[in-house]
Amino acid sequence: MVMTAPQPTTQRLPHSTPQISPQSVPQASQSEIGQLEPERDDAIAFEDVAVTYSTPGDDQRPVLSGIDLTIPRGQFIALVGRSGCGKTTLLNLVAGLVEPSEGAVTVLGQEPRAARRHLGFMLARDALMPWRDARRNVEYGLELRGIAKAERRAIADHWLEAVQLTHAQHLWPWQLSQGMRQRVALARTWALDPNVLLMDEPYASVDVNTRLALQTRFLDLWQSEEHRTVMFVTHDLSEAIALADRVVLLGGGRILDDVTVQIERPRDLGAINANPHYQQVYERLRGQLF
């Protein structure tokens, strides 16, 4: 099923992102975010997972079944599938917001809820809080974790600069464009230094040009460090192939296909659909998606 799989980390080419150097990133100290279990290599594992929602009329509604999926650390995996096929449910399992009816989900070797402090979460709607300005939205997660004000400021400064929003840090969310709002959400996510990033159609609500800019920015950030696992949900097949190391196709509550994308990084997202491998993967998955 899998088209030959080189380790994702070996595919990455050295490159530079001027604004972001990993060494200079102020981060919450280990004591605050807790220790990882070092010996585990899988970031996320689904073992024969099924989810059944019970609906008001005592109906059982099967949404996912027989999901077996192992995501190595540092992999950028995209989940594609038609709307309503259970993509969000799959992310919610990882975030511990939904319990599996059968099987088990393991995140960084732990039970999902226990691993929450290592998670970053980005949603289609940016979920910015209108009563916080851009900067304080970035600081939200840090505040919840009780990180001291000075450290919070330093971290927020860094990530606001990384998404080029230093000039807009004191604006209220209603004063920001959709693209800027998503960048604030990105900075908020990154500020927590998550090991695993869960992204639920984060660019579904922005226009094409803004999306391309946001995707590029996101890939730059992701490639500037090695250790973040990304689970990226989208209904947009081309976005999935363009961004990910691996694309998993969901349909009818099951995994229909699992493809490794062998396009070297850094990728030129604007021209990626001219890549023959891209086209090959696209053709293969498109047939099953529609």
Place this chain on the structure above:
Amino acid sequence: MRTMDETLPSFTADQPWTRAGVSRSPRRLRWSRETLIVRGLQVLVGLALLGLWQLAASNRWPDPVLAKTPLQTWHYLVHSASSGELWSNTRATLTAVLIAWVLAGAAGVVAGVALALLPRAERVLTPYLDAANAMPRIALAPLFIVALGINTSAKVAMASTLVFFIILSGARAGVRSTDAEWLRLSAVLGAKKHQVFRKILLPVATPAIFAALRLGLIYSLLGVVGSELISARNGLGQLIAYDSSTFRMEGVYGILILLAVLAVVLNQGLGLLERRLLRWQPPADR
């Protein structure tokens, strides 16, 4: 790979806040001109009303007993203010108004938030709350006076029955408008219950609570004055009752106007505070 700045629309190009008028000075200028026009028109409307009143009184349109001119009313107010009577009664009324507003307001916020968070309790209590709120509260005034005596407590109790329900529904509606995504995000970020309350629910509910508090302040005034009209030792309502029983209609008019002015001033004061606390809202929502 070409660098992002060559190939992609620049991030710094999208600056909607320049459109939205964040640049301070021109906006303030525009506002102040608008304010001037509004204030001017308000003065004109006030003068027109006074003129109409004067016309009605001097032409004896109503019963001669009722026909007192603005000037007579003014003389009454000046006289009663210089004797100290007006001030002590205003203070008595306002004290009760504020106590009822603060106590019932706090209770209403707590109850409203609790009901929004406890759907079952809400379902159980809703018919009782609706029934209590539909009751003509003025009918309770004698009851409070018998139970608590002719004093501030009776006035406060009366006003509280009005204020409590207003604030309760405001707070409940406010909390209900919470976006599920904020809760989802907070849950994943490991927010504790008290953090969700302080950092999400309270700010979400603030606009609705504020709207209710403004309304509640007016109803507190109505409740206190209503209680004083029925029986009290002091207060503006008691003055009205006394003046109207002795047919000093200029006194009744004067105090009614004073009450109206008080209501406007209190409301505007709260409006200022609200604008400060809710400065994060887009101007159209304020």
